[in-house]
Amino acid sequence: MAFGRLERTAGPQPMSDINMTPLIDVMLVLLVIFMITAPLMTSSLKLDLPKTDAAQPTDTPSFVSVAIDPQGKVYVGDESLDAAAFAKRMADVAKKNPQTEVQLRADKTVPYGQVAELIGVVQKAGLNRIGFVAQPTK
Secondary structure, eight states: OOOOOOOOOOOOOOOOSOOOHHHHHHHHHHHHHHHHHHHHTSOOOOOOOOEETTOOOOOOSSEEEEEEOTTOOEEETTEEEOHHHHHHHHHHHHHHOTTOEEEEEEOTTSOHHHHHHHHHHHHHHTOOOEEEOOEEOO
């Protein structure tokens, strides 16, 4: 048995680069969270919709969301419009696609006369497919 001298090699040099994998993982998780929550925040208008057992969601390929709040303001999506701008917007939508459905969300406290006037403006613009949005009862 001979005892020889083993040469020592220098250990690995310390790594001076930042490990990007955990940062990328965190960013991807945040991206997924925002992608899921963004569609849920599209309707920030608070309405007290009527409740019915027959309320069933439909899958319509093209629709315009119209809402009337308790003060009588008309919204297209989340944008508040006056009567003239609303009529022009509906006419523009009808020119693009006359089969576009108007999904009407009206608060319970809005008088029927205002809802009927709104329906008249929509039909005058050339849109005949109108859906009334309600909440299902529990």
